[in-house]
Structures are given as C-alpha cells and as structure tokens.
Amino acid sequence: MNESSAPHLVVTASPHLRPGDSTPRIMWNVVGSLVPVIAAAAWFFGVSALLVVAAATLGAVLAERAFGRGGSLADGSAAITGLLLGLTLPAGLPLWMVFLGGAFGIGFGKAVWGGLGQNVFNPALVGRAFLQAAFPVAITTWPTVGGGFFTLKGDLFALPFMHPVTSAVTSATPLGLLKFEGKGTEIASLIFGGRGGSVGETAALVILAAGAYLALRDYLNWRLPVSIIATVALLSGVLHAIDPHKPDVPFMLFSGGLMLGAVYMATDMVTSPVTNLGRWVFGIGVGILVVVIRVWGGLPEGVMYAILFMNALVPFINRATQPRVFGTSLRTTT
Amino acid sequence: MAISVGFRHGVHPPEEKELTNQLPIRRMPFADELVFPLRQHAGKPALLCVKVGDHVERGDTLGEADGFMSVPIHASAAGTVVDFDWWPHPDGSMAMAVRLKVDRYAPQVARPRLVPRWEGLTPAEVVQAVQRGGVVGLGGAAFPTHVKLAPPKDSAVHTLIINGAECEPYLTSDHRTMVEYAPRVLFGIRVMMRSLGVLKCVVGIERNKPDAIEAMRAAVPADLAVEILPLTVKYPQGAEKMLIKAVTGVEVPSGKLPVTVGVVVQNVGSVAAIAEVFETGLPLIERIVTVSGHGLRRPANLIVPVGTKLRDLLAFCDGLTADAAEVIIGGPMMGQAQANLDAPVIKGTTGVVVLAKNETREQRSWPCIHCGRCLEACPVFLNPSMLGDLATVGRYEEMSANHLADCMLCGSCAYVCPSNIPLAQLFQASKTALRRQLATVQ
Known part of the structure; x- marks a missing residue:
C-alpha cells in the first residue's frame, strides 16, 4: 500500500453500507405499475384517455419544474401525481382543465407545503378537488366506453373558458345511476371494466394486480388498501342486510374509484400514517367515510373526500399511535 | 423451548462473512513502530508511567489505571519509548499516545511472572487481577470488564450471558475465537461464573455460525451449567438489550443497566482475554481482528498486537484493491471510517473492513417521505x-x-x-x- 491511497479514502458516518432502495426507485416503480392501468384506460376510452392522462402529467411536471427544489423532478413524485390525477378524470374533460388540475395539484397540493414529504393532502386529489369545485358540470360528464380508438370522447381541445361542445355520447356512472335513478349495474362490467366513469377506475382487477405487485415489493403498505376495502365491505354488507335497497357489497367495492383510491391514493406514503396501527386507523376511517358519503351523502362518490379528510387527521393519528419504546410500558409522548 | 431466540424489528444487511469465516486465525508479525493511546476504553484514560527513552519488555505497563473505572495499558512488544504526543485515534479524534520503537532482534518473550491461581482467589481479588490485566469488552465498546464482574451489592445477578452473536457484517473474530479457542472461552466463563456467584450461563450465537455452535457445545464441561443457544440471524442481535431479550425474554427497562434484570453480558473475546490472564498471566496486549472487505486483497483473521498501525495491518494483508474506498474500524454498521491510516488497532478494534466504492453510501439524500x-x-x-x-x-x-x-x-x-x-x-x-x-x- 502506498501513501497516495490515503487521500482518496471516503469518510462517512455509520452505517456505511449502501441501502438497497431509494426514494426515486420507489416512485418510479409506482409509475411503472401504473402502465397497465393506463393501458386498460386506453383500451376502454381510446386515445382520449391517453390525452387526459398526458395533459394532467404535463401540468404536474411543469409545475414541479417551476416550483420544486433543484432536481426534484428526477424523484418521480410529480409524475405520479399527474398520472394519478389523469386517471381520476372523465375521458371527455377539456385538456386545458386537466392541465390546470395537474398544475394546481402540484402547486397548491405540494409545492406550497415545502415540496416532497411536506404536504398534508394527497396532491393528485387536491388537483381533482380543485377541478370538481371549478368545473362541476364538465367533471361529471361521463362519456361511455367503446367507439373507435381515435374517436374523441368530448370536446378535449376546447379553448380555455369557452363553453365546451359536448357531442360525445355520455352516460351516468354506476354510482350516479344508483343514487339519482335507483338503477343497478351488472357486476361483471364493474369488475372487468367497460362501464362509465373516470378513465382509470373502470378496471378494478388491473388495479388490484398492480397493487399486489407494489405490496410485494414493499412499495406500498398492504394494511391501507386491506383495511379500506374490508371496512367498506363489512359496513355495506351490514347496511345491505338491514335494508336490501342499499347497494350490496360487490357493487360498493367495484364501483367508482374505490380500488384506485385504496391502492394508489390512500397509500401515498407522505400523506398516510407512519405507524402500522395508524395505518389501520386511517384505512378504517377512509372506509367508513366512503360508505357514509355514498349511502347518505349528496354526492354519488365519496372516495376523494374520504381520503382528503383522513389526510388531515394523519398528524393526529401519528401522534396517538406512537410505538411503545423498548423497556417501557408507555408510548412516546410528543 | 419456551423462550424466544430473537427480538422484534431489526434489519438484514448482507452478511459477507464467507470472506473470512473459514480462515484460521494467524499471527501478525510485529511492526517497526507501535502506538498506544492512553484512552482505549470507556471510563478514564490511563495515566502515563513511562518516559521517553525508557526500554520496556513485552507486557510491561505503559499507563496505570486511573481509579476503578479505568484499566492499565501495556506494551505489546519489547522496545523503546520514542515519543509521547498527540496521535490519530481510531474514533476520529486525536489522543495522547505512547509511541514505541520495536526492538528488531528482541525475543519478544514477556518477563517471567506469577500466574494467579484463580481457585484460591476471592471475587474481589479476581476483579483486581482482571483490572490489572487491562481487560476491556472486546466487542467494540471497550467497557472495563472488571467493573462488570463487580455488580452493585444490592443487585441479584442470576445469569451470565456470553455474546457470541457477532451480528455486524464481515466480522468473524468472535466466530473464529469460538471455533478455535472454545475450551479457553469456557475456562473464562468458569472464572466469571464463580466470581459473580451465578449458577447459570447462556452463550448466544447466531445460527449462521454452526461450526462455532458445535465447537462450543462440545467444549462445555459436565460440571458447568452452560447453555449454547442458537439465535435468529438479524442485526443488531449482538446489541446487549436485544441479546438479553432473545435469551431471557425480558426487556431491560429504559435507561437501566442489564443488572436490574439480574443479567451480566460479556463478549466472547473478553471472556477469552480473562482466561488468558489466569492461564498465562499476560495482560491484554493482542487481540483477534478480522481484516476483510471487498476493497482488500487478502482478507484474514489475525492475532494483532495492540498498537499496530492500520497502514501496517493493511499492508500485511497485501494492501487495498484499486476500487477500495473506505476503511472502517469495526463493522460497517456501527464502525468508524478512518481518515488517517496511522491510527492504531486498539483493544476495542473488532475488525478492519475495507469497502469497495460501490458498497459505500451515496452522498445524495432525499426528503423524508414518511414511508415508516x-x-x-x-x-x-x-x-x-x-x-x-x-x-x-x-x-x-x-x-x-x-x-x-x-x-x-x-x-x-x-x-x-x-x-x-x-x-x-x-x-x-x-x-x-x-x-x-x-x-x-x-
């Protein structure tokens, strides 16, 4: 060994070993898992779905580029926000609205809080809540599936603040049908897709498969989707047993955005609890709120507000579910 | 078995022990110069008792213990004291150290000395002999061993636990000690059990060392209640509180010492060092060190004289590879990265690990995403x-x-x-x- 080898020595604090995982790796894996979900969206809604998802992602990514700290685009979290927002929107929503939603989600849902890891609310849902408030008619205009791949599902290219021309065939979502017209929907079309709704929510099985992949790789915590889905199943089962006019369990599970919300929105690490006990509390809370809003609320669908509401409670859930420290009988105080 | 053999949580870093776990322990020759920091243990540093120009024999005292929470420092080779000054310490700081020019032609035989007959000693005399031998915890923390042999009067120690978990990646010094020196370890256990007045001893060894488990089992004498307990392979199984939990099922209360649950924990290497004090009378002047890592040309388990500079130790192992990046004293999980290879091996040095570039941590970090x-x-x-x-x-x-x-x-x-x-x-x-x-x- 010679003298010259010494100056090249790395000196780091312990532990010195490189961990096997990284935050960008987690994020890009989530992005990758969304590819089949987007493909299913394209299968049902054609090119319109791709345009909507792309516009939302563009909005989110540009906003991250504008407001995010240096290099924060590379961690992939803004892309996830955009993709997820796009998947929660109807295929016929004018693209300028979609773009605005993506930018709003990142700007007000994430950047103003201090960027990645600091936000309280799920940025994709913040973007969607904004669109719901700003464009209530456009965002509840649901094109039907089918038609040619290149048939546009609505006035996608409407200019900003122009009244969109709605020429495409639209239909109510299954939840809307039930709430406003008292009609049910075939369970098969719920599970395998092909019913009205937002572009990404109609293929429950694809979402579940992607979720299972992420859970196996430890990129999402299985306790969240399991507790949400189990709570919705249990609660709606009891309600259906008491009053058969209330929707049954399969309908509640596979209609609307429950699967997309349970697998992709509620599991956002930043905006869900850090403790396992807290995750159960969070998931059960989301499940109860979904059922309450859907069954008794004025809106046909409640997944978005249920998750946003529970997001707000996460700091309190974390505080109340601190682990018991080794060698004590107490939980940490904070 | 009713008791558990692990603890909750923990991590599974790559073990990397196959680099050295089958290599027999060899002896490292004396370097030209040895360095002895007076602070090599938890507690007060030793007090210098030689001066520049003095000639010392192997095993002579260089620094006396300063009170009960301290141990003496001994010369690990015959030589001449050439300097007493600040010198790089393996913990990253500078410390006052004795530099010794080793006699090239000395026979390196220790002075004839009386070997204490342990059977005739009272517990207090055993404690004194162990302190004089300069024995400290060889698992890394270097806590003076004799202090653990003298628990507070009001405590009721019922179990001695010997830590053979060695959960740090790469390190195999305890592993090889148990394989090659099992009878010596058990002799040390015998002395400790008698001194502490305990009737029960458990040796906890991670399951990834089946040969050590076997060797230790075979060496247990019939008249000694020593249980060899295989443990779950998980980091940090060798942490004192985790080991106690695994062996007894009890959690040491927060902020308290193991004595409060009636347990004393001692590292395998320290027990062997105690045995040596009563076998040969020699103080702790050398220790078994694992020198390993993908950045090292020839990994080895070595008996290294305390005071050997890293530079000499690594050179003896044929030096670093081209992609060597980080030299760590201790294991890669809790060890200390070295900026200066003049720092010496001290009593608490369990190993020296040289990581290759692709194993070291990246500089870049991201915000916490609260993944939990x-x-x-x-x-x-x-x-x-x-x-x-x-x-x-x-x-x-x-x-x-x-x-x-x-x-x-x-x-x-x-x-x-x-x-x-x-x-x-x-x-x-x-x-x-x-x-x-x-x-x-x-």
Missing part, C-alpha cells in the same frame, strides 16, 4: 422518522422526551432509509448537543 420503514427497523421501537425531523430543526429537548436516550446508534434506521437520510449521525450529533446543553446549564 425506519419504525419497522428500530429494535428499540423509536420513531426515527420523527426524531430525524426534530433533529434537523434542532429541537433536542423534544427528541429527549421521545426517548432519544434509548437510541443505541445501531444504524438500522439509516440502513433502510430510501431517502438516504443519515439518521444515526443526526442522533449522535443530537445526543452530543444535548450533553453540551446540559453541561452549560449545570
């Missing part, structure tokens, strides 16, 4: 995610209220952190800051 993996890794059930947030904004009192003191800096949280946040480093710095605050208040 650190909570599932922390063996003492803290919330490192929250503590890390508090540390970055300097809210040390709040960290203290959230049991920062229970953190043993094992690094499990930082190891699993996908955002590469140096949590263990933050916690160590916070502990230091808290101590400073406390000191200024008083």
Whole structure:
C-alpha cells in the first residue's frame, strides 16, 4: 500500500453500507405499475384517455419544474401525481382543465407545503378537488366506453373558458345511476371494466394486480388498501342486510374509484400514517367515510373526500399511535 | 423451548462473512513502530508511567489505571519509548499516545511472572487481577470488564450471558475465537461464573455460525451449567438489550443497566482475554481482528498486537484493491471510517473492513417521505422518522422526551432509509448537543 491511497479514502458516518432502495426507485416503480392501468384506460376510452392522462402529467411536471427544489423532478413524485390525477378524470374533460388540475395539484397540493414529504393532502386529489369545485358540470360528464380508438370522447381541445361542445355520447356512472335513478349495474362490467366513469377506475382487477405487485415489493403498505376495502365491505354488507335497497357489497367495492383510491391514493406514503396501527386507523376511517358519503351523502362518490379528510387527521393519528419504546410500558409522548 | 431466540424489528444487511469465516486465525508479525493511546476504553484514560527513552519488555505497563473505572495499558512488544504526543485515534479524534520503537532482534518473550491461581482467589481479588490485566469488552465498546464482574451489592445477578452473536457484517473474530479457542472461552466463563456467584450461563450465537455452535457445545464441561443457544440471524442481535431479550425474554427497562434484570453480558473475546490472564498471566496486549472487505486483497483473521498501525495491518494483508474506498474500524454498521491510516488497532478494534466504492453510501439524500420503514427497523421501537425531523430543526429537548436516550446508534434506521437520510449521525450529533446543553446549564 502506498501513501497516495490515503487521500482518496471516503469518510462517512455509520452505517456505511449502501441501502438497497431509494426514494426515486420507489416512485418510479409506482409509475411503472401504473402502465397497465393506463393501458386498460386506453383500451376502454381510446386515445382520449391517453390525452387526459398526458395533459394532467404535463401540468404536474411543469409545475414541479417551476416550483420544486433543484432536481426534484428526477424523484418521480410529480409524475405520479399527474398520472394519478389523469386517471381520476372523465375521458371527455377539456385538456386545458386537466392541465390546470395537474398544475394546481402540484402547486397548491405540494409545492406550497415545502415540496416532497411536506404536504398534508394527497396532491393528485387536491388537483381533482380543485377541478370538481371549478368545473362541476364538465367533471361529471361521463362519456361511455367503446367507439373507435381515435374517436374523441368530448370536446378535449376546447379553448380555455369557452363553453365546451359536448357531442360525445355520455352516460351516468354506476354510482350516479344508483343514487339519482335507483338503477343497478351488472357486476361483471364493474369488475372487468367497460362501464362509465373516470378513465382509470373502470378496471378494478388491473388495479388490484398492480397493487399486489407494489405490496410485494414493499412499495406500498398492504394494511391501507386491506383495511379500506374490508371496512367498506363489512359496513355495506351490514347496511345491505338491514335494508336490501342499499347497494350490496360487490357493487360498493367495484364501483367508482374505490380500488384506485385504496391502492394508489390512500397509500401515498407522505400523506398516510407512519405507524402500522395508524395505518389501520386511517384505512378504517377512509372506509367508513366512503360508505357514509355514498349511502347518505349528496354526492354519488365519496372516495376523494374520504381520503382528503383522513389526510388531515394523519398528524393526529401519528401522534396517538406512537410505538411503545423498548423497556417501557408507555408510548412516546410528543 | 419456551423462550424466544430473537427480538422484534431489526434489519438484514448482507452478511459477507464467507470472506473470512473459514480462515484460521494467524499471527501478525510485529511492526517497526507501535502506538498506544492512553484512552482505549470507556471510563478514564490511563495515566502515563513511562518516559521517553525508557526500554520496556513485552507486557510491561505503559499507563496505570486511573481509579476503578479505568484499566492499565501495556506494551505489546519489547522496545523503546520514542515519543509521547498527540496521535490519530481510531474514533476520529486525536489522543495522547505512547509511541514505541520495536526492538528488531528482541525475543519478544514477556518477563517471567506469577500466574494467579484463580481457585484460591476471592471475587474481589479476581476483579483486581482482571483490572490489572487491562481487560476491556472486546466487542467494540471497550467497557472495563472488571467493573462488570463487580455488580452493585444490592443487585441479584442470576445469569451470565456470553455474546457470541457477532451480528455486524464481515466480522468473524468472535466466530473464529469460538471455533478455535472454545475450551479457553469456557475456562473464562468458569472464572466469571464463580466470581459473580451465578449458577447459570447462556452463550448466544447466531445460527449462521454452526461450526462455532458445535465447537462450543462440545467444549462445555459436565460440571458447568452452560447453555449454547442458537439465535435468529438479524442485526443488531449482538446489541446487549436485544441479546438479553432473545435469551431471557425480558426487556431491560429504559435507561437501566442489564443488572436490574439480574443479567451480566460479556463478549466472547473478553471472556477469552480473562482466561488468558489466569492461564498465562499476560495482560491484554493482542487481540483477534478480522481484516476483510471487498476493497482488500487478502482478507484474514489475525492475532494483532495492540498498537499496530492500520497502514501496517493493511499492508500485511497485501494492501487495498484499486476500487477500495473506505476503511472502517469495526463493522460497517456501527464502525468508524478512518481518515488517517496511522491510527492504531486498539483493544476495542473488532475488525478492519475495507469497502469497495460501490458498497459505500451515496452522498445524495432525499426528503423524508414518511414511508415508516425506519419504525419497522428500530429494535428499540423509536420513531426515527420523527426524531430525524426534530433533529434537523434542532429541537433536542423534544427528541429527549421521545426517548432519544434509548437510541443505541445501531444504524438500522439509516440502513433502510430510501431517502438516504443519515439518521444515526443526526442522533449522535443530537445526543452530543444535548450533553453540551446540559453541561452549560449545570
């Protein structure tokens, strides 16, 4: 060994070993898992779905580029926000609205809080809540599936603040049908897709498969989707047993955005609890709120507000579910 | 068996022990110059008792113990004291150290000495003999061993636990000690059990060392109640509190010592060192060191004279490879990276690990995304995610209220952190800051 080898020595604090995982790796894996979900969206809604998802992602990514700290685009979290927002929107929503939603989600849902890891609310849902408030008619205009791949599902290219021309065939979502017209929907079309709704929510099985992949790789915590889905199943089962006019369990599970919300929105690490006990509390809370809003609320669908509401409670859930420290009988105080 | 053999949480870093776990222990020759910091143990540093120009024999005292919480330092080779000055210490600081020019032609035979007959000694005399032998915990912390042999009068110690877990990646010195020196370890156990007045002893060994388990089982004498207990392979199984939990099922209360649950824990190497004091009369002047890593040309398990400079040790192992990046004293999870290869091997040096470039941590870190993996890794059930947030904004009192003191800096949280946040480093710095605050208040 010679003298010259010494100056090249790395000196780091312990532990010195490189961990096997990284935050960008987690994020890009989530992005990758969304590819089949987007493909299913394209299968049902054609090119319109791709345009909507792309516009939302563009909005989110540009906003991250504008407001995010240096290099924060590379961690992939803004892309996830955009993709997820796009998947929660109807295929016929004018693209300028979609773009605005993506930018709003990142700007007000994430950047103003201090960027990645600091936000309280799920940025994709913040973007969607904004669109719901700003464009209530456009965002509840649901094109039907089918038609040619290149048939546009609505006035996608409407200019900003122009009244969109709605020429495409639209239909109510299954939840809307039930709430406003008292009609049910075939369970098969719920599970395998092909019913009205937002572009990404109609293929429950694809979402579940992607979720299972992420859970196996430890990129999402299985306790969240399991507790949400189990709570919705249990609660709606009891309600259906008491009053058969209330929707049954399969309908509640596979209609609307429950699967997309349970697998992709509620599991956002930043905006869900850090403790396992807290995750159960969070998931059960989301499940109860979904059922309450859907069954008794004025809106046909409640997944978005249920998750946003529970997001707000996460700091309190974390505080109340601190682990018991080794060698004590107490939980940490904070 | 009713008792558990593991603990909750923890992590599984790559073991990397196959580099050295089948290599027999060899002896490292004396280097030209040896360096002896007077601070090699927890407690007060030794007091210098030689002067420049003095000639010493192998095993002679260089520094006397300064009170009960201290041990003497001995020369590990015959030679001449050439200097007493500041010198790089393996903990990264500088420390006052004796530099010894080794006699090239000395026979390196220790002076004839009386070997204490342990059967005839009272426990207090055993404690004194162990202290004179300069024996400290060889597992890394270097806590004076004789202090553990003299538990407070009001405590009722019922079990001696011997730590053979060796959960740090790469390290195999305890493993090889158990394989090659099992009878010596058991002799040390016998002395300790008698001195402590305990009737029961459990040796905890991780299951990834089947040959050590077998060798130790075969060496247990019929008249000694020693159980060899295979443990789950998990980091940090060798942490004192984790080991006690695995062996007895009991959690040592927060802020308390193992004695409060009637247990004394001692490292395998230290037990062998005690045995040596009563076998040959020689003090602790050499120790078994694993020199390993993908950045090293020829990994080895070596008996190294205390005071050997890293530079000489690594050269004896044919030096570093082209992609060597980081030299660590201790294991890669809790060890100390070295900036200066003049730092010597001291009593607490379990191993020297040279990491290759692609094994070392990246510099870049990302914001905490609250994934919660650190909570599932922390063996003492803290919330490192929250503590890390508090540390970055300097809210040390709040960290203290959230049991920062229970953190043993094992690094499990930082190891699993996908955002590469140096949590263990933050916690160590916070502990230091808290101590400073406390000191200024008083």
